[in-house]
Amino acid sequence: MNIRRLVPLGCVLILSGLSAIVVGAPPKPVPTNDCPTPDAAKCVSEGYLESSCGRRHQSTCEPHVVAALKAHYNATAAPKLPMLGPNHHDLPGDLKQGKYFAYTPAKTLVKAQASLSKVYRKVADPIAGHVGMSTAALAPVDRLGKVSPSTAAAYHREPSWAANGNKVESCAEYAYERSHDVVRFIDAASACRGDRECVFDVAYLDSTPGIADRNLVDTSGRALPKLPLAKGTFVKNDLFALGDRLVRANGVTPLPPTPSILALEAALRDGLTWYQLGSCKGKTCNTRKFSDEWAWHEHLHQATNKLSQAEFEEYEARRAAFRALLEDWAAAVDGEHQVLMQAEVADVVLPFDMRANNPFERFELEHDLIERSNQHLQQVKKRFGTQILDMRLEDAVKQVVGAQSQAGSLAFGVFAAPAMGPSSSNTPTPAGGAKQPSANNNNTIAGACVRASGWGLEMNGAGKLSCRIGEFLRDEWARKQAGEKSCLDLGNPDCDWALPMFEAAILDGIPLLDRQLRDERTCMAWQDGATFPAASVAIVENRLEANEAAFAETWPLVKPFDQGTNSSGRKFGKDWGGGDYIGDKDWFAAGYHYDLGWNVTPLAKNGQGSICKVGGSIHANTGFDAWIVGAKVEVVDGAVRAESNIGTGGQVRYNAHLEMFDQSLFSTANEPDDWKVAQSFSTKPSAGFGISLPVPAPRFDIYVGVPISGQLWGELLFGSALTMSGEAGASCEGGPKFGIRATYMPLFAAYGLGQVGVGVAGVVSAGVRASLTLVMVGVPLEVGMQVKTKQGKQVLSFDSQVSLLLSTLAGRVSLYIEFLMFDEEWELFRWDGFGPLKADLMPRLGVEVPLSGMK
Numbered sequence: 001m002n003i004r005r006l007v008p009l010g011c012v013l014i015l016s017g018l019s020a021i022v023v024g025a026p027p028k029p030v031p032t033n034d035c036p037t038p039d040a041a042k043c044v045s046e047g048y049l050e051s052s053c054g055r056r057h058q059s060t061c062e063p064h065v066v067a068a069l070k071a072h073y074n075a076t077a078a079p080k081l082p083m084l085g086p087n088h089h090d091l092p093g094d095l096k097q098g099k100y101f102a103y104t105p106a107k108t109l110v111k112a113q114a115s116l117s118k119v120y121r122k123v124a125d126p127i128a129g130h131v132g133m134s135t136a137a138l139a140p141v142d143r144l145g146k147v148s149p150s151t152a153a154a155y156h157r158e159p160s161w162a163a164n165g166n167k168v169e170s171c172a173e174y175a176y177e178r179s180h181d182v183v184r185f186i187d188a189a190s191a192c193r194g195d196r197e198c199v200f201d202v203a204y205l206d207s208t209p210g211i212a213d214r215n216l217v218d219t220s221g222r223a224l225p226k227l228p229l230a231k232g233t234f235v236k237n238d239l240f241a242l243g244d245r246l247v248r249a250n251g252v253t254p255l256p257p258t259p260s261i262l263a264l265e266a267a268l269r270d271g272l273t274w275y276q277l278g279s280c281k282g283k284t285c286n287t288r289k290f291s292d293e294w295a296w297h298e299h300l301h302q303a304t305n306k307l308s309q310a311e312f313e314e315y316e317a318r319r320a321a322f323r324a325l326l327e328d329w330a331a332a333v334d335g336e337h338q339v340l341m342q343a344e345v346a347d348v349v350l351p352f353d354m355r356a357n358n359p360f361e362r363f364e365l366e367h368d369l370i371e372r373s374n375q376h377l378q379q380v381k382k383r384f385g386t387q388i389l390d391m392r393l394e395d396a397v398k399q400v401v402g403a404q405s406q407a408g409s410l411a412f413g414v415f416a417a418p419a420m421g422p423s424s425s426n427t428p429t430p431a432g433g434a435k436q437p438s439a440n441n442n443n444t445i446a447g448a449c450v451r452a453s454g455w456g457l458e459m460n461g462a463g464k465l466s467c468r469i470g471e472f473l474r475d476e477w478a479r480k481q482a483g484e485k486s487c488l489d490l491g492n493p494d495c496d497w498a499l500p501m502f503e504a505a506i507l508d509g510i511p512l513l514d515r516q517l518r519d520e521r522t523c524m525a526w527q528d529g530a531t532f533p534a535a536s537v538a539i540v541e542n543r544l545e546a547n548e549a550a551f552a553e554t555w556p557l558v559k560p561f562d563q564g565t566n567s568s569g570r571k572f573g574k575d576w577g578g579g580d581y582i583g584d585k586d587w588f589a590a591g592y593h594y595d596l597g598w599n600v601t602p603l604a605k606n607g608q609g610s611i612c613k614v615g616g617s618i619h620a621n622t623g624f625d626a627w628i629v630g631a632k633v634e635v636v637d638g639a640v641r642a643e644s645n646i647g648t649g650g651q652v653r654y655n656a657h658l659e660m661f662d663q664s665l666f667s668t669a670n671e672p673d674d675w676k677v678a679q680s681f682s683t684k685p686s687a688g689f690g691i692s693l694p695v696p697a698p699r700f701d702i703y704v705g706v707p708i709s710g711q712l713w714g715e716l717l718f719g720s721a722l723t724m725s726g727e728a729g730a731s732c733e734g735g736p737k738f739g740i741r742a743t744y745m746p747l748f749a750a751y752g753l754g755q756v757g758v759g760v761a762g763v764v765s766a767g768v769r770a771s772l773t774l775v776m777v778g779v780p781l782e783v784g785m786q787v788k789t790k791q792g793k794q795v796l797s798f799d800s801q802v803s804l805l806l807s808t809l810a811g812r813v814s815l816y817i818e819f820l821m822f823d824e825e826w827e828l829f830r831w832d833g834f835g836p837l838k839a840d841l842m843p844r845l846g847v848e849v850p851l852s853g854m855k
Contacts, residue, residue, distance in 0.1 A: 035052070043068075044064060048061075073099070076099070080099055083095070095310065100144070116581040120593055121581075124577065125577070129172075132189065133157070140193045141193050143309060146195055149192075152192045166536045168535075169532050175515075175523065178219075178541070179224060181217055182224060184209035185211045196503070212298075213292075220536050220538040222538070229292055234360065234363050235272055236271035236490070236496055237487055237496045238322050238323055238326075239476065240268055241326060242370060244266075245370075246469045246470045246473070247470055247474065251451075252455065253454070260477065275296065276289045276290065277292060278293075287299065297497070297505070304493060311494065312498045315487060315495045318487050325468055326469070329373075330369040336376070336380075341379060358501075359501045359504070360505060388457075390456065393456060449467035449468045450464075521560075523544055568604055570602070571601040572599065575595070576594070596621065615643070617643040
């Protein structure tokens with residue numbers, strides 16, 4: 001049976017569930033006479049089961065579907081892999097062997113790539129050609145595929161550069177060879193085509209392109225910057241971050257110290273300081289003490305090398321669920337502190353989450369959240385006494401801010417916790433028939449955290465979120481007591497590490513694209529007819545330095561940003577744009593784009609012909625779309641604009657918006673062209689008007705479910721951080737008044753582990769299970785421009801930088817089918833990219849241009 005005819009059997013109601021969330025329009029009722037009873041052929045025909053008639057006749061189609069699946073399973077040969085079906089979470093109890101069908105690109109893939117690439121790619125994309133092997137139209141290896149490290153190590157993005165030895169003939173070759181050992185690793189890792197084991201093995205090669213425990217050099221033998229490595233003491237994994245603080249949380253009355261709880265608390269205290277990096281040498285090192293971060297990754301890679309992909313994904317789901325609860329709890333503590341201490345609350349809160357993938361950065365972030373929460377607790381206790389900690393939340397607010405403002409404080413949402421459903425969507429929930437931890441194991445009542453009363457302050461561990469964290473930890477401990485694998489088992493390293501952690505911790509620290517692009521742009525700015533060819537990188541560098549020294553004036557530094565002149569003088573600015581499309585739109589794909597830039601221009605001259613008025617602006621637009629089994633979803637669209645002295649009246653104004661699934665999540669105005677205006681405010685970022693994120697940033701998790709069974713664990717993260725200040729003047733009196741400083745950081749990412757299932761209970765279930773990073777795009781924009789007086793002369797001072805962060809598509813999406821005693825999985829699509837990458841689109845400007853030179 002053709003797989004494309006069977007896929008709809010597993011995807012029934014999935015797309016209809018997605019479209020209901022995205023579009024919000026329920027399906028129109030179908031008259032009975034338009035839905036005749038189907039026969040077997042009709043039931044298994046493509047598109048029928050997800051139609052209105054197919055949903056009405058599900059019971060009629062059940063035996064035909066089961067028969068078709070049995071026939072297919074028995075007739076189709078495929079390799080088997082360990083799998084966790086939809087809604088299965090216990091390890092190893094729920095782990096099964098199922099058939100695996102690798103992704104096969106559709107015949108239309110090449111044609112679709114060619115057309116859609118034109119939509120997203122930009123001619124002047126600065127990172128194009130700097131990221132190693134392109135896999136945009138080349139399917140990466142499947143789950144069983146392997147790429148030999150030696151094969152990957154032989155790849156070179158430009159073979160002619162390798163063939164000519166140390167000779168340098170262009171700025172691109174100069175930039176490549178000046179960072180030689182680093183970019184050779186980038187090339188080899190990209191040639192692994194998504195095989196993460198290959199990337200790991202390449203990193204640990206003894207010579208170039210290996211990078212582990214090596215002194216990296218350029219082609220002239222000069223040392224490259226060392227990779228930053230983590231040092232210090234770290235928790236065992238995310239679940240140990242709080243220690244034993246909230247284990248007994250159950251409202252104002254904590255749970256009693258049962259033997260199980262005492263054992264859990266002891267384990268959490270031990271795991272709080274579990275790994276030590278950079279603390280030993282030679283024989284003094286062991287399974288908890290390591291000479292450096294390289295040794296830590298190597299040990300845990302070996303300790304977890306028997307785990308299946310399904311197990312890695314389940315452990316990440318548990319860690320991510322706990323991180324979500326921790327961030328929500330810390331945000332609630334911040335809210336309590338703002339109200340009780342009557343601290344200033346930010347006027348605008350933008351949805352944004354920049355949680356690090358680097359485990360050590362993440363541990364530091366978690367530690368900072370917890371420490372700040374501890375400080376808030378001590379400040380409240382010192383100001384109001386310990387008795388306030390025993391009050392109900394509403395009574396504490398009433399005592400501090402008064403009954404009249406209490407309602408407003410609560411309505412504002414400073415104490416608002418995530419909606420309490422029957423169970424936490426973030427928390428792993430064993431399916432029927434699995435070993436679900438018993439409520440008796442943790443001495444709590446099922447659903448205790450959703451009750452309406454008995455709550456105190458989160459900062460004192462007496463709120464609903466504190467309860468949910470305690471419940472989560474007790475349930476995870478119950479897994480260990482039930483004989484299942486647990487993230488809280490001190491003897492189990494499986495939950496402590498995964499290959500993506502190695503990539504995030506090590507690869508993020510490689511000074512790669514930023515140095516390549518900077519060196520290439522520097523070379524292009526200072527080269528002349530005598531620069532090339534050269535016998536070595538060192539010779540090119542000396543020639544460029546000599547050329548630069550010959551131009552002591554400011555003009556060469558700002559020349560790349562020259563935009564010509566107007567009636568008042570010379571304009572400066574720069575725009576950037578880029579994007580890409582990756583995947584197969586018939587199954588699973590995504591495209592992103594970005595457009596950003598800045599400009600400054602003289603607006604008027606005084607009677608003596610001197611520039612007396614200056615204006616400027618910044619802008620950034622970013623977004624990405626996804627295709628899910630042929631259906632296009634406009635996931636995120638965000639933009640920000642800021643202007644000073646543009647138009648009349650000497651105004652500073654800004655405009656920003658953020659949309660997801662065509663729903664506005666944040667906007668400064670009712671219409672796209674409406675602006676927020678401030679007449680004049682300080683150029684100091686800490687003064688005047690500004691927008692900034694609270695700490696920690698709020699998080700937005702999107703869960704997609706289906707009516708019968710199944711769930712989707714995953715996160716679509718999106719948002720932007722904006723800070724701005726400025727100064728403007730409406731006239732030429734007293735000299736030009738101009739200043740604008742803005743930072744903008746949009747982040748769009750979709751990743752996680754998805755499970756969406758449908759079927760007939762006990763007979764057949766089908767669903768999609770995915771481990772994916774659709775795309776992560778961040779564009780930090782920092783622009784600072786100000787007119788000031790220096791040595792009696794007025795100058796335009798620049799302090800600006802634009803960077804790009806990019807993680808390309810990485811992951812897999814598979815259809816999982818389980819019926820009776822059989823299991824199988826079709827890989828709908830698999831992709832991987834090399835990242836995250838960082839590129840300086842514009843090196844930081846630290847120059848001052850005399851206004852007389854702008855005339």
